[in-house]
Amino acid sequence: MYNIILANSALELIPKEIKNKIKPSKVYKYDILDANYHYKAMKFLKDRERRGRPDIVHVSLLTILDSPLNHERMLNTYVHTYDNKVLYIDPKTRLPRNYFRFLGVMEKVLKGYKNPLIKLEKKTLEELLFDINAKNIALLTKKGKVININDMKRYDTFLIGGFPYGEIRINEEGLNIDKISLYNKGLMAWTVCGIVCYSLYFK
Amino acid sequence: MYNIILANSALELIPKEIKNKIKPSKVYKYDILDANYHYKAMKFLKDRERRGRPDIVHVSLLTILDSPLNHERMLNTYVHTYDNKVLYIDPKTRLPRNYFRFLGVMEKVLKGYKNPLIKLEKKTLEELLFDINAKNIALLTKKGKVININDMKRYDTFLIGGFPYGEIRINEEGLNIDKISLYNKGLMAWTVCGIVCYSLYFK
Numbered sequence: 001m002y003n004i005i006l007a008n009s010a011l012e013l014i015p016k017e018i019k020n021k022i023k024p025s026k027v028y029k030y031d032i033l034d035a036n037y038h039y040k041a042m043k044f045l046k047d048r049e050r051r052g053r054p055d056i057v058h059v060s061l062l063t064i065l066d067s068p069l070n071h072e073r074m075l076n077t078y079v080h081t082y083d084n085k086v087l088y089i090d091p092k093t094r095l096p097r098n099y100f101r102f103l104g105v106m107e108k109v110l111k112g113y114k115n116p117l118i119k120l121e122k123k124t125l126e127e128l129l130f131d132i133n134a135k136n137i138a139l140l141t142k143k144g145k146v147i148n149i150n151d152m153k154r155y156d157t158f159l160i161g162g163f164p165y166g167e168i169r170i171n172e173e174g175l176n177i178d179k180i181s182l183y184n185k186g187l188m189a190w191t192v193c194g195i196v197c198y199s200l201y202f203k
Numbered sequence: 204m205y206n207i208i209l210a211n212s213a214l215e216l217i218p219k220e221i222k223n224k225i226k227p228s229k230v231y232k233y234d235i236l237d238a239n240y241h242y243k244a245m246k247f248l249k250d251r252e253r254r255g256r257p258d259i260v261h262v263s264l265l266t267i268l269d270s271p272l273n274h275e276r277m278l279n280t281y282v283h284t285y286d287n288k289v290l291y292i293d294p295k296t297r298l299p300r301n302y303f304r305f306l307g308v309m310e311k312v313l314k315g316y317k318n319p320l321i322k323l324e325k326k327t328l329e330e331l332l333f334d335i336n337a338k339n340i341a342l343l344t345k346k347g348k349v350i351n352i353n354d355m356k357r358y359d360t361f362l363i364g365g366f367p368y369g370e371i372r373i374n375e376e377g378l379n380i381d382k383i384s385l386y387n388k389g390l391m392a393w394t395v396c397g398i399v400c401y402s403l404y405f406k
Contacts, residue, residue: 027230036301059300062391062393063266063397066390066391066394068385068390071386071388097258097259099303101239149405183271183274185274187269190266190269191270194266194394194401198397198398202352202402203352
């Protein structure tokens with residue numbers, strides 16, 4: 001059994017401090033921060049380059065959940081968000097393919113409405129790793145050591161940044177973390193998710 | 204150099220015969236058929252279960268274009284559509300991540316506006332295979348023979364259905380096509396694209 005964690009993911013409700021800067025829109029009706037629609041309002045938001053990209057979580061989850069590794073029930077999938085919420089995504093989840101429908105589902109979950117397949121808890125990345133008893137953790141980053149794809153199986157837990165730029169923020173104390181890279185250039189989160197899932201399944 | 208072709212893809216302008224059945228919408232402003240928004244109007248459309256899923260093309264192209272195989276310029280990417288148009292997608296293309304922006308780009312291309320990175324031609328799947336001089340063609344289908352991932356390299360051209368259900372429609376006469384499968388269950392087009400691209404690049 002493997003764990004895959006989208007870490008520090010750019011998925012959150014619209015923060016209170018910019019709510020009054022966002023005009024109501026007929027196209028975008030969701031209480032979820034999206035840089036594509038809230039670009040101006042985000043201008044003075046802290047860490048704005050790491051936030052407001054729920055599309056990254058959407059495509060990454062579409063990739064993970066349809067992978068043979070997940071179909072074989074060999075994978076636990078977690079989304080850890082910028083504001084320290086953790087979503088556990090049941091492997092049977094059939095995520096909406098349409099982006100706006102996805103946002104509709106996520107808005108409800110983030111607001112605390114019960115969903116039979118997606119469970120929400122308030123916790124940090126470090127707490128999550130402790131709770132799932134992660135032993136050998138691979139943190140995927142372009143600054144990591146490039147490893148052979150066949151060596152992925154030595155890890156039980158994979159941390160992949162669910163945001164567009166920068167590094168995963170984590171206190172490594174007491175954790176057994178290897179920083180690894182799949183390629184000599186940066187890759188999108190969904191690409192890394194795909195390569196991890198496929199390389200663990202196919203020999 | 205490899206070729207990847209999304210075949211019979213569910214990406215097309217709204218067909219004339221149902222145009223009068225679609226009411227103007229404030230959310231969806233595109234002249235592209237999308238079953239999520241045109242479900243009712245598509246009720247009597249021929250082959251409706253194979254049409255109106257541009258989201259499949261979007262996620263598949265996001266997967267293909269960010270793959271290391273494409274970054275290394277070892278891949279030609281084509282989208283062949285239900286109505287026999289072929290889009291050649293330059294490997295340098297930075298596709299919009301936002302679904303609606305993607306539709307905006309595609310609408311223009313399908314209407315014949317010039318795009319420096321996406322070239323449109325009217326042609327059938329068979330004509331495309333002839334034009335690119337495809338020699339050893341793999342057609343990915345769950346009904347195919349399950350092959351070892353390491354044997355993918357014997358093919359130069361990969362046909363993956365860019366639609367939700369059913370089989371690729373092709374006249375195999377004079378073509379050297381193997382029907383192959385990666386897994387014993389059906390997979391989404393983007394998953395197949397990912398596995399093909401990653402297995403050709405990583406040894």
